[in-house]
Amino acid sequence: MMAPLNGCPQKKGDKDFxxxxxxxxxxxxxxxxxxxxxxxxxxxxxKNVNGISQLVNLTCLNLSKNELFEFPEEIKELSHLEKxxxxxxxIKIIPSRVFPSLPKLQLLKMNTNRIxxxxxxxxxxxxxxxxxxxxxxxxxxxxxxxxxxxxxxxxENNRITDLPQQLFENLVKFKGSGNPLRKPPEEVCAGGLRDxxxxxxxxxxxxxxxxxxxxxFLGSSMAGKSTLCRSFERGCPVEVDEADRTVxxxxxxxxxxxxxxxxxxxxxxxxxxxxxxxxxxxxxFVILAIDLFRYSTDDPQSFTEQVQFWxxxxxxxxPESVLLIVxxxxxxxxxxxxxxxxxxxxxxxxxxxxxxKMENLKMLKRKLEDSKDPSLFLEQVTKLKDLIAYNxxxxxxxxxxxxxxDDVKKFQAHVYDxxxxxxxxxxxxxxxxxIYQEVDNSIQVQIESDDIPKHGIVTFDDLLSLQSSQMKxxxxxxxxxxxxxxxxxxxxxxxxxxxxxxMVFVRPAVLISLFKAIVRHDLVxxxxxxxxxxxxxxxxxxxxxxxxxxxxxxxxxxxxxxxNILVRRQLERFDFADEDLIKELAGNGRRTGKLLHLxxxxxxxxxxxxxxxxxxDAPEFQPKRKWRSSNPDVLDPDAACLFPSFLxxxxxxxKNWGSDKRSDxxxxxxxxxxxxHGFFHRLIIKTCTFYPTHWVGKDLCFFMSGTKMMxxxxxxxxxxxxxxxxxxxxxxxxxxxxxxxxxxxxVMHRITVLTQEWPGLGLQVHSxxxxxxxxxxxxWRDWKDWVDRPGLDSYAITQxxxxxxxxxxxxxxxxxxxxxx
Ligand SMILES: Nc1nc2c(ncn2[C@@H]2O[C@H](COP(=O)(O)OP(=O)(O)OP(=O)(O)O)[C@@H](O)[C@H]2O)c(=O)[nH]1
Numbered sequence: 001m002m003a004p005l006n007g008c009p010q011k012k013g014d015k016d017f018x019x020x021x022x023x024x025x026x027x028x029x030x031x032x033x034x035x036x037x038x039x040x041x042x043x044x045x046x047k048n049v050n051g052i053s054q055l056v057n058l059t060c061l062n063l064s065k066n067e068l069f070e071f072p073e074e075i076k077e078l079s080h081l082e083k084x085x086x087x088x089x090x091i092k093i094i095p096s097r098v099f100p101s102l103p104k105l106q107l108l109k110m111n112t113n114r115i116x117x118x119x120x121x122x123x124x125x126x127x128x129x130x131x132x133x134x135x136x137x138x139x140x141x142x143x144x145x146x147x148x149x150x151x152x153x154x155x156e157n158n159r160i161t162d163l164p165q166q167l168f169e170n171l172v173k174f175k176g177s178g179n180p181l182r183k184p185p186e187e188v189c190a191g192g193l194r195d196x197x198x199x200x201x202x203x204x205x206x207x208x209x210x211x212x213x214x215x216x217f218l219g220s221s222m223a224g225k226s227t228l229c230r231s232f233e234r235g236c237p238v239e240v241d242e243a244d245r246t247v248x249x250x251x252x253x254x255x256x257x258x259x260x261x262x263x264x265x266x267x268x269x270x271x272x273x274x275x276x277x278x279x280x281x282x283x284x285f286v287i288l289a290i291d292l293f294r295y296s297t298d299d300p301q302s303f304t305e306q307v308q309f310w311x312x313x314x315x316x317x318x319p320e321s322v323l324l325i326v327x328x329x330x331x332x333x334x335x336x337x338x339x340x341x342x343x344x345x346x347x348x349x350x351x352x353x354x355x356x357k358m359e360n361l362k363m364l365k366r367k368l369e370d371s372k373d374p375s376l377f378l379e380q381v382t383k384l385k386d387l388i389a390y391n392x393x394x395x396x397x398x399x400x401x402x403x404x405x406d407d408v409k410k411f412q413a414h415v416y417d418x419x420x421x422x423x424x425x426x427x428x429x430x431x432x433x434x435i436y437q438e439v440d441n442s443i444q445v446q447i448e449s450d451d452i453p454k455h456g457i458v459t460f461d462d463l464l465s466l467q468s469s470q471m472k473x474x475x476x477x478x479x480x481x482x483x484x485x486x487x488x489x490x491x492x493x494x495x496x497x498x499x500x501x502x503m504v505f506v507r508p509a510v511l512i513s514l515f516k517a518i519v520r521h522d523l524v525x526x527x528x529x530x531x532x533x534x535x536x537x538x539x540x541x542x543x544x545x546x547x548x549x550x551x552x553x554x555x556x557x558x559x560x561x562x563x564n565i566l567v568r569r570q571l572e573r574f575d576f577a578d579e580d581l582i583k584e585l586a587g588n589g590r591r592t593g594k595l596l597h598l599x600x601x602x603x604x605x606x607x608x609x610x611x612x613x614x615x616x617d618a619p620e621f622q623p624k625r626k627w628r629s630s631n632p633d634v635l636d637p638d639a640a641c642l643f644p645s646f647l648x649x650x651x652x653x654x655k656n657w658g659s660d661k662r663s664d665x666x667x668x669x670x671x672x673x674x675x676x677h678g679f680f681h682r683l684i685i686k687t688c689t690f691y692p693t694h695w696v697g698k699d700l701c702f703f704m705s706g707t708k709m710m711x712x713x714x715x716x717x718x719x720x721x722x723x724x725x726x727x728x729x730x731x732x733x734x735x736x737x738x739x740x741x742x743x744x745x746x747v748m749h750r751i752t753v754l755t756q757e758w759p760g761l762g763l764q765v766h767s768x769x770x771x772x773x774x775x776x777x778x779x780w781r782d783w784k785d786w787v788d789r790p791g792l793d794s795y796a797i798t799q800x801x802x803x804x805x806x807x808x809x810x811x812x813x814x815x816x817x818x819x820x821x
Pocket of ligand 1 (some may be wrong): 403454
């Protein structure tokens with residue numbers, strides 16, 4: 001990859017006019033027109049760059065984060081230009097006859113504009129090798145075909161439906177997520193260039209159009225999700241026994257009326273909520289079940305718990321989805337009038353909620369745009385625009401009685417009608433090579449005929465040889481097909497997890513039920529129910545079972561040996577006869593099972609030790625001893641996992657950290673519209689894995705790295721935020737402070753990575769004023785560059801030496817923002 005534009009080092013012929021609030025090109029720019037080769041004009045308020053063509057020898061031009069509405073045609077005169085960054089403006093149209101005049105242009109960044117179409121002569125830009133067009137409104141990519149030198153192409157978050165095969169002939173890197181892709185489907189693109197090429201090669205033989213919908217059933221516990229799901233499948237009322245409540249997630253595949261549905265039935269209990277990220281996908285049809293009998297129009301809590309909680313989560317996770325609210329249990333409501341009253345109440349409150357959220361976002365955007373220097377907040381404004389543009393399509397609430405056949409049929413018919421609506425689901429059709437479906441069907445047949453064991457856990461090689469007897473398939477093409485099937489939720493294949501790369505779960509529900517062995521609302525009962533015989537088999541005394549319960553209840557830690565037994569019990573419920581496989585998944589003797597690795601991989605739990613005070617002895621770290629890597633496969637009888645989501649107190653953290661000090665370096669990351677449930681715990685698991693000396697609490701976590709001490713806090717005040725606090729450095733501040741900011745950057749980087757899983761989430765960063773009693777704060781300007789590019793010395797949030805808050809308190813800049821000292 002070429003050096004990014006704003007990374008150009010300052011040298012002779014290099015003019016830096018960035019962040020100067022310029023509305024027009026400065027006169028100084030033209031002091032030495034022939035000697036000027038690189039110009040930085042990013043983060044200004046330029047509406048045009050008239051006169052730029054005088055800089056005849058310009059090779060590198062950065063115009064990003066300005067207010068350009070039109071692409072400056074004068075650029076075509078800059079025939080020596082090699083790098084052009086015009087990202088984050090408001091450009092809609094790219095004129096023709098510009099790019100054929102730029103024979104040396106190699107890097108072109110035009111992301112985050114409003115470009116709808118590209119000029120057809122773009123492909124005459126002979127040297128162009130890196131093209132970044134993400135976050136625009138492009139509908140097709142035909143103009144990109146034929147660029148002779150193109151190696152890297154990014155077209156994420158556009159409106160492209162078809163990508164031409166020729167585009168991929170010479171590409172080395174490609175990113176295209178966030179497009180309504182039909183050909184190749186998004187799940188194929190997610191597999192990378194190898195899968196895209198393999199897709200097109202297979203498409204030649206036989207192409208077919210399929211309609212696939214992933215529907216997620218969400219809602220509070222006992223709302224009727226499983227009932228809806230199973231009744232839809234059978235076409236008649238199915239009574240779900242209370243003992244048969246959903247634990248974790250169930251998956252049901254239904255094929256009818258030419259549409260293939262994958263129903264994902266998520267358990268309503270809060271305990272499962274923090275594993276949802278493993279299974280929720282970005283675009284979906286969401287069916288939210290609400291028990292209308294239990295719903296009360298008079299009790300505001302009823303709306304908050306049964307509706308608002310879910311809507312907020314859907315908006316954060318899947319902001320572009322279609323939402324159907326189904327009101328169940330109407331047979332238990334006194335009469336039709338009561339049902340109608342509740343329906344109206346929910347719809348009105350929901351409309352109010354969505355309008356209020358939208359107004360808040362718009363107000364924040366206006367505030368930033370009206371600030372003294374809006375160009376310094378461009379990234380945040382762009383994100384707010386995205387949030388405003390997201391459109392959660394809420395359909396009319398459908399009341400039903402799940403015990404009545406007619407109502408179930410009505411529900412079925414309604415779902416079919418909804419998915420057929422082009423305005424709601426324009427992209428359920430995908431073009432697929434015939435062999436994709438053949439493999440999917442053949443796997444199902446092999447499960448039915450016992451060629452594949454009922455539990456559906458097979459090795460990649462065995463699965464391939466089973467298919468190869470009927471179809472001609474090499475391992476690479478087969479891998480591509482499996483990756484697609486994983487993408488749509490038909491199978492599970494965690495090929496990126498080293499220990500699991502050879503294992504394919506062709507019945508995802510079985511894998512999910514293994515998760516259930518450990519992540520469940522009644523875990524304590526499960527531990528208490530472990531039979532004596534099983535304890536003895538593992539050399540465990542009966543009283544140990546009580547200790548496990550106490551450890552879990554008081555410290556949220558669960559012994560690995562206990563987990564091993566629970567997974568084994570769950571597998572035995574499936575009539576697993578394969579003892580080797582049981583050992584592999586559940587663990588055996590001194591070896592940890594694969595399932596535990598999976599839970600850790602998905603940041604559900606964190607390795608720890610039972611006897612230590614909450615993970616001060618993570619396996620990699622022994623105080624006062626040389627750092628030593630442990631073998632992750634070896635089961636230490638004292639080893640356990642910490643489940644931060646189940647922690648009840650902060651005592652251990654407070655004991656070690658002491659109290660907050662005014663002099664601590666403090667950064668607060670605010671979450672818009674709210675801090676998602678489970679976010680903080682995933683963040684601390686991520687950070688704990690990086691800083692092995694740590695103490696974890698309910699909503700506090702304390703880390704040590706060398707002499708540096710850091711505290712992370714989750715705060716749910718009026719505006720929810722996560723606070724990062726570092727004890728102020730001792731000694732020579734100029735050498736120490738950069739390392740302290742580096743630690744803060746590290747956490748902020750993890751926050752931004754995690755945020756990608758919640759597309760409907762925006763962030764704002766503040767440093768509070770350090771003066772006692774002052775409530776003012778310093779809002780960070782665009783800070784993503786600083787977070788994403790570690791080690792960049794030249795970066796400073798501001799170029800001033802001191803900063804003063806609105807109440808007149810002045811501090812050295814480096815105590816408030818990362819800055820050069
Ligand atoms: N009378 C009546 N009972 C219903 C209706 N819908 C669901 N039920 C019953 O309500 C209970 C809970 O339904 P489930 O489908 O298990 O609820 P769930 O939302 O999947 O619950 P979790 O698995 O805990 O998340 C079951 O006993 C159902 O038979 C309905 O419309 N009328």
